Amino acid sequence: MRTLILILVVCVISFASCKKAAYLTDDGLHSEYVDMSTYDYLKSHPNGMFDTLLLIVDHFGLKNELNSAKTFWAPSDYSIKRFFKLKEALLKEENENAEYTFDQFLSDIEVDSLRAYIYSDAQHTLSTANTSYTHLNNGTSIDGFAYNKQKQPQGQWSYQDIYYLYYIKVRGEADQTAPDGSIRVDRNDQADVRVLCQTTGIKTNTGTVINVLNNYHTFIADFNESGESGPLIEDLENGLRFTYAVSFKAASSYSGATVTVPSAWIAETFALEADEIPSMIRNSIAFGAVEPNGTFNTNYTASAPGHWFSADGTVVPWGDNARLFSEFMPASWTFSIGQYPNRSAVGDTYTIKQALEYTNRSNKKLRVEFVFNVRIN
Template sequence: MKRIYIAIVAILVASFSACKKDAYLTDDGLHQAEVNMSTYDYLASHPKHMFDTLLQVIDHFGLKDEINNAKTFWVPSDYSISRAFKMKKALFLEDDENGTYTFADFLTATSVDSVRAYFYGDGQHSLTSANTTYTTMNNNTPVTGFAFNKQKQPQGQWSYQDVYYLYYIKVRGEPDQTAPDGSVRVDRNDQADVRVLCQTTGIKTASGTVLNVLSNQHVFISDFNETGDNGPFIEDLPNGIRFTYSVAFKAASAYTGGSVVASSAWIADAFGLEADDIPGLMGSSIVFYAIEPGDILNGNSTANAPGHWFDANGNVVTWGTTARLFSEYNASTFTFNIGQYPDRSAMGDTYTIKQALVYTNRSNEKIRAEFVFNIKIN
C-alpha cells in the first residue's frame, strides 16, 4: 500500500535538557519559541516550505491581517491541505472522469468561515495554558464548537517526567467526558469528538500570535465536517467489551475513508488498567488482532502496523487484487484510520470488518476489547 504516515513529534521544552534554553524540538529540528517576525512572514520563511500552500489559501481569502492579529492560530500544514485537495479531486472525478479539478476549483468550493475555524482572538492557547478538561474557544464566526485540551502520555524509557500532548478538538454532539489524564470517554448515545494532535506548540510571533501546528495526518476542514451518528453501540462480553460503529464514506480513486476514536476510558475499565498505561503494553501483554469470520484471531499486520487489509467478506488479505478496505490503529490516540482501496468499491456497497485488543492480565486471563465497523460506501 503506497501510503505515507508522517511521524508526529510533540514538544516539551523541559524534556530536552540537552537543548538550549530558548529552543525546543519540532518535526523539522531546532527553532526558537519566540520569533521576531509576523505570523504571515514566519510561515512564509519556513525552511522546509511546510506552509506555502496554506499561504495560498490565506492570500486567496485576503486573511493576512486576520492571522497576524489572531491570538491563536491552529496551523494546518501543506500536507493537511494536500490531503483535502486530493480527496475532493477524487470525488469530483468519480462524477466526471474526463473532467479537470484544479486547486483554484478547490479554493472556490472552500468557505472562508471554515478557514477562520483555525484562528482565534479570544486568547493565546497552547500546551502551557491547556487543562486535561476541555477549554472551549470562540472566534465569532458561524463555525463553532471547538476546544482544546492536553492528554498525558505513557512514560517512555527516555523520560520519567509527565509528558502531555496538545489536542485541537471539534466537539460533535455533547463534549466527551475527560478522565484526569485527559483521555476521553464517549457516551454511548453520542458521537466521538474529533481530536487533532498538535505536532508543534507554543511558537510566539512578533505580531502576538501563538502557533500550534497540527498533525500532518489532519485533513484540512474535512475532518471537522459532520459525519452523522456513527455510534458506538456498546455491549458487555463475558470476557470483555464490544464496540460497534457505523462508518460511511464515498467511493473514490484514492485511499480515503474516515477515522474512529475509541474510548480509552471504557477500554481501561474492561482491562482493569489505567488508560495511559495501555499504549505502553501494546505488543507485550496487549496484542492487536483482526477478527476474521468464524471468530478467528489474526495477529499478522498486512497494512501499516498494527493494521490489516480486508477483502469484501472481512478476511485478512494483503494489499492487492482482493483488498477492499484497510483499518490501521494508532495506539497512542486510540484511533482507527479506515480507508478503501482506490476504485474497488461502488456506491451502496457495505462491509463489516472486525479488530480487537486482547489483554492477558496477571492471572493469565484474556480480556477482549472488540471493534466492529459496519461500513457503507455512499
C-alpha cells in the first residue's frame, strides 16, 4: 500500500456560525508526493505557515541546503513567533521602551540553530520510526536528537493501531521507552523534550521528507539546555507529591508550558507497570483536581482529563473566572499548562493542584499529587 500522509490536526474548533464544508466531504486519498522543491512547497502553503521560516532560510543562504536535505523537521511560523516574543520579552525586561526588530531577531539566531532541524543522512519519518529511540546526528554544535513513534490509546473512531511521531531533544540520559513508545523518566534525570509532529511524510521532488512540528513548539528555545532542578518530591501518608515551579509569559493566547512527570516514581507508588497506567486513567485510576478545600474534583472543565482554574486554584468552567488550565496527556506523561488570554499580568502567581488516585487490590487508596506553582513573567 502506498504510504499516506498522517495528518495530526491540532486546532481550536470554532462554533461560530458556519455550514457543513469541505472537511466533512470525502475527496479521496491524498498522495504524500508533491511535485515541487522543498523550498517551493513551503513557500506555496496557502496560509503562509512557513513565510517567516523561509526568511530565516534566505538570511543564511540555506535554500540549496534545504532542497538537498533528506529530512526537514519543519517548525511553523507559530513556533518562530513564540521565540520572537520570548526574545522581545527578555529585551523589555532590561528596557521596557526598547523595540525588538526582525533584523535584531535574525542577528540573534545562529545558523546551527536552523540546521538542528535539517538532516542530510536519510529520510526519517513515521514509516521508519520505532517505538524505541532512533538517534540522529545533524553534524552541528546543537546535537543530541532522536525520534520515535508512540502508540495512541484505541479510540472509538478507529480499530487500527495509530501512532504519533515525535522529534526529541535528549537531555541528560535518554529516557527509557515502553513497548508502545511511551516514555519513562528516570528518577534523577531530566525529561527529554518531545515535540509532536502535526503532519508527517510529505515528500518533495528534491528528495526531502518534511515532518511539520506542532505549533506549540518554541523554535530553538525548546532545545536549549535547561537549568531545571526537577520537582520537589514529598512523601504522603498514602503516596507522593510532586511540586513544580512553572513560569511563562503573559500573552494574548492560550500559551503556557509543559511539564513531564516521572512515570517510574508513579508506577512504583501504585505498584504497577508504567506502560499499563495510561490506559487505566479515567477507569480504575481516577484523575482529578485538588480544590483549595481539599475536595477531589473529577469533573473536567478543560480537555479531558483537565481543568480550568480560577485565581485561587478553584476549578471553574471556561469563562469569566478562568485564569489557568492544566490538561494531562497520559500517553506522554505530560501536563500542558496554559493561560486564559489577556487575563494575567507580569508578577501574578497561582497554585493549582491535580492528582491521580488508585485503589489497589488490598483496597488501599493511593494518591500521587501534582502541585504547579505558576509565575507569570
